[in-house]
Amino acid sequence: GDSVTQTEGLVTVTEGLPVMLNCTYQTAYSDVAFFWYVQYLNEAPKLLLRSSTDNKRTEHQGFHATLHKSSSSFHLQKSSVQLSDSALYYCALSNMGYKLTFGTGTSLLVDP
Amino acid sequence: EAAVTQSPRSKVAVTGGKVTLSCHQTNNHDYMYWYRQDTGHGLRLIHYSYVADSTEKGDIPDGYKASRPSQENFSLILELASLSQTAVYFCASSDRLGGDEQYFGPGTRLTVL
Numbered sequence: 001g002d003s004v005t006q007t008e009g010l011v012t013v014t015e016g017l018p019v020m021l022n023c024t025y026q027t028a029y030s031d032v033a034f035f036w037y038v039q040y041l042n043e044a045p046k047l048l049l050r051s052s053t054d055n056k057r058t059e060h061q062g063f064h065a066t067l068h069k070s071s072s073s074f075h076l077q078k079s080s081v082q083l084s085d086s087a088l089y090y091c092a093l094s095n096m097g098y099k100l101t102f103g104t105g106t107s108l109l110v111d112p
Numbered sequence: 113e114a115a116v117t118q119s120p121r122s123k124v125a126v127t128g129g130k131v132t133l134s135c136h137q138t139n140n141h142d143y144m145y146w147y148r149q150d151t152g153h154g155l156r157l158i159h160y161s162y163v164a165d166s167t168e169k170g171d172i173p174d175g176y177k178a179s180r181p182s183q184e185n186f187s188l189i190l191e192l193a194s195l196s197q198t199a200v201y202f203c204a205s206s207d208r209l210g211g212d213e214q215y216f217g218p219g220t221r222l223t224v225l
Binding site: 046 | 116145147152153154155156157160170171202212213214215216217218219
């Protein structure tokens with residue numbers, strides 16, 4: 001079956017510095033979409049980014065990600081993090097247009 | 113904006129007792145889902161439904177039942193609650209045709225003692 005791997009459980013970054021959250025995946029399907037969801041403390045997860053196009057950069061709220069099918073990756077990046085970016089970030093993939101498979105999540109902690 | 117509500121928001125249950133978690137959406141979405149969230153495991157799909165009166169097993173259905181009596185409502189039932197079912201449970205909905213984005217409810221924190 002499908003799987004999504006997020007190797008970092010916690011990433012700590014100083015405010016103003018760049019960050020990259022890693023996401024790799026395995027799937028046997030070709031018609032697949034990829035997502036980043038963000039969950040702030042005591043809130044529901046919500047969509048941050050979505051992509052299904054290989055080698056195309058997708059941006060939202062200062063974050064960006066590029067799907068690289070050659071390396072099975074969809075890393076999330078930001079050039080300058082803010083304190084308000086502290087949250088739990090989930091990478092996910094969807095085949096058949098509806099069922100999501102999530103990674104285990106990466107907590108991003110931004111220090112002042 | 114899409115709206116998914118859950119009740120109760122938190123619950124304490126006894127081992128062996130029955131627990132019902134409820135979810136209501138006003139998005140007119142066909143798809144509804146139940147996930148559990150655990151540290152180190154992320155979000156895992158328990159059951160989902162794409163039409164009223166029908167449910168499908170997700171990735172971790174053991175110990176859980178689901179019910180979809182109408183398009184708007186989707187319940188998760190723990191017939192015999194166990195300690196291992198202590199977790200935060202999220203309901204979500206999505207549009208059949210639209211995009212794959214799922215809209216999540218606020219979550220229910222379940223503690224089984």
